Amino acid sequence: MEVASRIVVMNKGRIEQVGTPEAVYDKPASPFVSSFIGNVNVFHGRLQGETLDTGAWQLPIRPPGSDEAGDDTPFAAYIRPHDFELLKTTDEKLPGCRVKFIQPMGSVYRLEVVPEHAASDGLPNVIDVELPRRDFRALDLAVGERVYLRPTETHWFEAGENAAPQI
Template sequence: MSISIEQVNKRFGNFVALDNVNLAIKTGELTALLGPSGSGKTTLLRIIAGLEQADSGIIRFNNEDITGQHVSERGVGFVFQHYALFKHMTVSENVAYGLTVKPKKFRPSKAEIAKKVNNLLELVQLGWTADRYPSQLSGGQRQRIALARALAVEPKMLLLDEPFGALDAKVRAELRRWLRRLHDEIHVTSVFVTHDQEEALEVADRIVVMNKGRIEQDGTPEQVYDNPANPFVYEFLGNVNLFHARVKQGQSSIGDLQVPSPEYTNSEEQDGLAYVRPHEIDVFNLPQPDAIKVKLDLVTIVGPAVRLEVLAESDQQLIHIEQPKEQFKQLNLKQGDTAWILPRYTKVFLGEGI
């Protein structure tokens, strides 16, 4: 089922939650709506589900206008951040709910429902919990049950609102890999909301980056990460260092360092901001041409990686660097030493940035 969102606006009082949003989601895709809190991503998801009404604009499923259709008739599966399992029902009653509340005409027989519930519980690998109550399960288990419950009615699409947001880091990582595999198995059109860029990059076929009620960029994880459309996307998709740059005729100068900026060949000389990711900086223990001379202010070893905070000698600017531990060890440098750094990859945006 494809989803098409056309010129959707939504306000809560004076707060603009969605500002003229247009988006098309293809059948079978797993799409991530990624953005900081207040960016409108959850509102957009709830409008697709019918839990919220847009002030203006049109929502289409498979080209059919369903803007005015009630949530109970849209046939969407919705998974909530805090699971929203029915506390007073057992796990199997929860999963069966969507089938048991169907009007008599469309309701499967008791045996069929029981069979389906069993299959779904097997699918989420929780068959043994059938007679338990949600309160007896862990957070990760509850969320898998919530997913099974949503799938029971064979929804046309699956909408997940920060599905792993309430779980601890390890369960989170497991569950998102599991969701990815599940999606590869059942191929239902899915949209999930997250503020965690790593989660979006790992799980999604496609990432829609949102900010202040608008869509900033829309593309595959690789496109969005490697070619951020603007400074916001760049900053949101991982840590970043900012440098002042002067841009002139396809060249940017950052201090003494010259980097090519072919996208600005025609521009007059103007201010820009250069973005460099911490892991895209090389560190040397001997002087290099054009390299920036720095002092190692702080060296932190985080598992297999080393995080460096260095101060540029010229203007005392703080620069973050990340390196594999082995690579750093070979340099034989320690905290307080002098070193030289060179950005491997730089992205320059004109203006004062964000």
Template sequence: TLAVEPKVLLLDEPFGALDAKVRQELRRWLRRLHDEIKITSVFVTHDQEEALELANRIVVMNQGHIEQIGSAEEVYHHPANAFVYNFLGNVNLFHGRIENGRVFLGDTAVELENTHAHAHPETGKAILYVRPHLLEIVMKPNGKQTFPATVKSINPAGPQVKVELVAEWGDMVQVEIDHERYQALHLEPGANVFLRPKEQKLFVYSI
């Protein structure tokens, strides 16, 4: 394909049938190749990690419609809407309601810093999105940003410890913490703890 020196190269899920280790090696190879030959490629993938690692510019599509166009940093850290945020990586969804600019999860009021809360005009309902690595586990409440939860299971295998919890109002919550923090907390199933969002995005329900 490259021998004819095309202006644009279309790659339609070229690594889809390969195992994870080989996919990682080929992503690095393809990135180096692009840096050398300076060809424009359109790379189609359903693998979010693949897109974030390879692309200079990402187009997030949903049912044939473009949701957002931007750099990997822009679409990941500044998603245009709930679909983009949910699509690019793991995320916890907390179903709540908005009253007088404050978000309530169950009976717990959560103060949102740097977030403009606007309720749906008919329902007042909203969804709070928080990525697992952006939730902090603490043993005591720390201001209005914390809410109670109970540890359900712990998976310490891998670079991050994955903790599954149940929030006070019943939502399942996934949290990722480093091993040093895990050792300091002495977590075990059944422990009552508190969660504090380090960063969050708020989106209203669409009806």
């Protein structure tokens, strides 16, 4: 992606998306493209008013383009590891997670956190998070510590959606 001015993402011989590397990364056209182009955490749930309800986690943003979708419409939120804000305390309705693993990687720290409600169908068993070194040090985190995750950027897809190719 570093040397190309345009890329083509194909899935089983079908073009999923064509665009600049930045456009494909920032606005993936399908769940496949989102997963193919980089690490991503997937949260499954149903629309409930202005939230995506996973059963344990209410994402407080209605997905763009979901105006026609009624309550109980299944959606999936695709969130990259660096698109979370990590909090030690919160007044929001965010479920708690426990830090399972910490890996310093120079300017970034990679963490694995386990939702306290991991048995919920909508939450992954382990959530990958990346924090800038400065943020990690400010939080002074340790394995086993309770934290809360707030998504800062999310890619939304209706469940079962195979978006039309973006060429």
